[in-house]
Amino acid sequence: xxxxxxxxxxxxxxxxxxxxxxxxxxxxxxxxxxxxxxxxxxxxxxxxxxxxxxxxxxxxxxxxxxxxxxxxxxxxxxxxxxxxxxxxxxxxxxxxxxxxxxxxxxxxxxxxxxxxxxxxxxxxxxxxxxxxxxxxxxxxxxxxxxxxxxxxxxxxxxxxxxxxxxxxxxxxxxxxxxxxxxxxxxxxxxxxxx
Amino acid sequence: xxxxxxxxxxxxxxxxxxxxxxxxxxxxxxxxxxxxxxxxxxxxxxxxxxxxxxxxxxxxxxxxxxxxxxxxxxxxxxxxxxxxxxxxxxxxxxxxxxxxxxxxxxxxxxxxxxxxxxxxxxxxxxxxxxxxxxxxxxxxxxxxxxxxxxxxxxxxxxxxxxxxxxxxxxxxxxxxxxxxxxxxxxxxxxxxxxxxxxxxxxxxxxxxxxxxxxxxxxxxxxxxxxxxxxxxxxxxxxxxxxxxxxxxxxxxxxxxxxxxxxxxxxxxxxxxxxxxxxxxxxxxxxxxxxxxxxxxxxxxxxxxxxxxxxxxxxxxxxxxxxxxxxxxxxxxxxxxxxxxxxxxxxxxxxxxxxxxxxxxxxxxxxxxxxxxxxxxxxxxxxxxxxxxxxxxxxxxxxxxxxxxxxxxxxxxxxxxxxxxxxxxxxxxxxxxxxxxxxxxxxxxxxxxxxxxxxxxxxxxxxxxxxxxxxxxxxxxxxxxxxx
Numbered sequence: 001x002x003x004x005x006x007x008x009x010x011x012x013x014x015x016x017x018x019x020x021x022x023x024x025x026x027x028x029x030x031x032x033x034x035x036x037x038x039x040x041x042x043x044x045x046x047x048x049x050x051x052x053x054x055x056x057x058x059x060x061x062x063x064x065x066x067x068x069x070x071x072x073x074x075x076x077x078x079x080x081x082x083x084x085x086x087x088x089x090x091x092x093x094x095x096x097x098x099x100x101x102x103x104x105x106x107x108x109x110x111x112x113x114x115x116x117x118x119x120x121x122x123x124x125x126x127x128x129x130x131x132x133x134x135x136x137x138x139x140x141x142x143x144x145x146x147x148x149x150x151x152x153x154x155x156x157x158x159x160x161x162x163x164x165x166x167x168x169x170x171x172x173x174x175x176x177x178x179x180x181x182x183x184x185x186x187x188x189x190x191x192x193x194x
Numbered sequence: 195x196x197x198x199x200x201x202x203x204x205x206x207x208x209x210x211x212x213x214x215x216x217x218x219x220x221x222x223x224x225x226x227x228x229x230x231x232x233x234x235x236x237x238x239x240x241x242x243x244x245x246x247x248x249x250x251x252x253x254x255x256x257x258x259x260x261x262x263x264x265x266x267x268x269x270x271x272x273x274x275x276x277x278x279x280x281x282x283x284x285x286x287x288x289x290x291x292x293x294x295x296x297x298x299x300x301x302x303x304x305x306x307x308x309x310x311x312x313x314x315x316x317x318x319x320x321x322x323x324x325x326x327x328x329x330x331x332x333x334x335x336x337x338x339x340x341x342x343x344x345x346x347x348x349x350x351x352x353x354x355x356x357x358x359x360x361x362x363x364x365x366x367x368x369x370x371x372x373x374x375x376x377x378x379x380x381x382x383x384x385x386x387x388x389x390x391x392x393x394x395x396x397x398x399x400x401x402x403x404x405x406x407x408x409x410x411x412x413x414x415x416x417x418x419x420x421x422x423x424x425x426x427x428x429x430x431x432x433x434x435x436x437x438x439x440x441x442x443x444x445x446x447x448x449x450x451x452x453x454x455x456x457x458x459x460x461x462x463x464x465x466x467x468x469x470x471x472x473x474x475x476x477x478x479x480x481x482x483x484x485x486x487x488x489x490x491x492x493x494x495x496x497x498x499x500x501x502x503x504x505x506x507x508x509x510x511x512x513x514x515x516x517x518x519x520x521x522x523x524x525x526x527x528x529x530x531x532x533x534x535x536x537x538x539x540x541x542x543x544x545x546x547x548x549x550x551x552x553x554x555x556x557x558x559x560x561x562x563x564x565x566x567x568x569x570x571x572x573x574x575x576x577x578x579x580x581x582x583x584x585x586x587x588x589x590x591x592x593x594x595x596x597x598x599x600x601x602x603x604x605x606x607x608x609x610x611x612x613x614x615x616x617x618x619x620x621x622x623x624x625x626x627x628x629x630x631x632x633x634x635x636x637x638x639x640x641x642x643x644x645x646x647x648x649x650x651x652x653x654x655x656x657x658x659x660x661x662x663x664x665x666x667x668x669x670x671x672x673x674x675x676x677x
């Protein structure tokens with residue numbers, strides 16, 4: 001079968017040889033003009049499904065704390081992870097990536113921070129993108145894959161509605177501690193002021 | 195002994211679903227069903243809210259096509275106010291709506307369907323996904339991301355954010371388009387066209403090897419429904435409702451969209467949370483005694499079938515080619531050609547965006563009309579990527595919602611999706627032989643409709659589902675679970 005996809009790829013290989021290969025064209029205008037390094041925070045969830053907003057809220061608190069310390073942070077909020085986030089992840093100035101998400105938990109559950117495992121992401125997945133898949137796409141498509149972590153905050157109520165449950169509210173008060181722990185985790189000394 | 199084979203969950207669609215296939219004693223397929231197991235709830239949640247909030251609230255039904263709900267909701271709000279939206283605001287809403295068509299269709303083609311089309315329907319399932327596509331055709335994957343990002347960037351540049359833009363409101367839009375932003379979008383168009391050209395070439399190259407699939411994936415007569423311009427052109431934002439039968443006869447040439455209840459009803463079944471919209475007979479009852487006889491399809495395939503022309507040069511050229519897929523004067527009935535129709539709509543969207551940007555008044559700053567509540571019931575209709583979307587509101591004198599009904603595009607394709615599943619199962623399931631490739635074919639049949647189950651059921655996200663094998667007595671004889 002004649003494959004235009006193969007022909008296209010062959011053409012791109014030739015472009016690479018002549019150093020015409022470019023990084024992603026559609027960098028979001030929201031990215032800083034400066035190429036100083038920065039952190040990228042991607043928070044996702046539905047604020048009209050009560051505790052599903054927990055990741056969004058926690059991320060906002062952490063970003064606010066970091067920016068007050070002069071740390072350059074890009075902050076993205078989405079309802080679900082989408083493929084085009086890859087272009088932001090793979091941008092040259094992104095040094096570390098933090099994903100924030102709510103998960104189903106119990107009243108006494110605690111925040112979890114885990115390194116995003118790139119190598120474990122090659123399994124067949126459905127339409128639902130995971131942080132690991134996004135990081136893998138960044139590596140495969142754009143040859144740039146910063147270190148990444150996933151912060152999960154457990155929720156107990158995901159019905160339609162606004163506002164978060166008391167357990168989530170309690171966990172949100174630990175944002176300052178979390179913000180420092182994340183900096184310690186990556187031994188990040190800070191970047192240029194935005 | 196009869197068996198029922200269940201595919202659960204269906205992958206690479208938005209939301210989650212289950213499919214059951216009912217086999218008879220001879221191993222033939224008696225029936226197949228597409229079950230949606232997620233519960234709708236936004237309509238009840240919105241009661242007691244102000245209609246002003248609805249664009250923002252209903253946008254959060256979905257993270258893939260929120261703009262569709264923003265548009266339909268805003269238009270329902272326009273009707274409550276009884277205002278005429280400033281012409282520039284209409285153009286800007288069209289611009290955003292078209293950008294969403296581009297990004298959503300790009301996601302559907304490149305990320306959800308391309309793995310099957312380019313890697314093969316029965317290729318290794320561990321590779322037949324976006325990751326496999328990236329590894330084998332990385333530049334194709336990049337182009338797909340870029341084309342989708344074009345649409346997302348236009349939405350963000352107009353509305354401040356690419357997901358859930360708080361921009362279109364009852365009466366118009368919040369912000370006008372600056373000349374600088376207009377010029378920036380112009381510079382992005384050439385690369386978007388390049389990505390679309392690649393997609394068209396890929397699909398046309400793949401089609402000769404997919405003849406059987408074209409014939410078997412949802413190829414049956416049905417009605418087709420959508421919006422058209424008053425002149426009968428391709429339309430996504432406004433216009434009139436048109437209904438065409440499978441012989442090309444117009445049952446409704448151009449009905450005011452707010453009168454949709456006169457011709458459409460909604461049935462329910464105990465085995466699915468997704469309703470079954472159908473076309474009513476002229477006396478208001480079922481066609482031929484069954485609601486299923488009033489089955490109709492919406493979305494790209496329907497929109498291209500019912501329109502007489504697209505209205506932009508390259509899209510019209512592709513539309514002429516599209517029409518050759520059916521007998522002269524007849525609509526294209528193969529659901530597999532939703533893929534092609536989707537790409538034509540991307541092309542139309544890009545051309546139309548280019549035209550809109552050239553209009554002198556596109557940067558006019560008068561973009562919002564103001565009024566109070568002047569009408570207590572309203573209907574807002576818009577074409578979402580997946581088909582016609584209706585928002586129906588009833589408010590009190592203070593604009594507080596008393597009743598909300600959302601008729602979602604995917605729901606209107608429900609009967610057709612069920613028929614497609616049965617047709618594919620009957621073509622590929624024989625005796626006791628089942629393999630993953632056959633299951634993927636059935637899933638692909640669903641994917642041709644690009645359903646958004648998150649929209650049609652307003653679900654929260656993943657929900658692990660079981661595969662169940664049922665005998666003729668309804669007893670579970672086997673079970674499979676997909677992660």
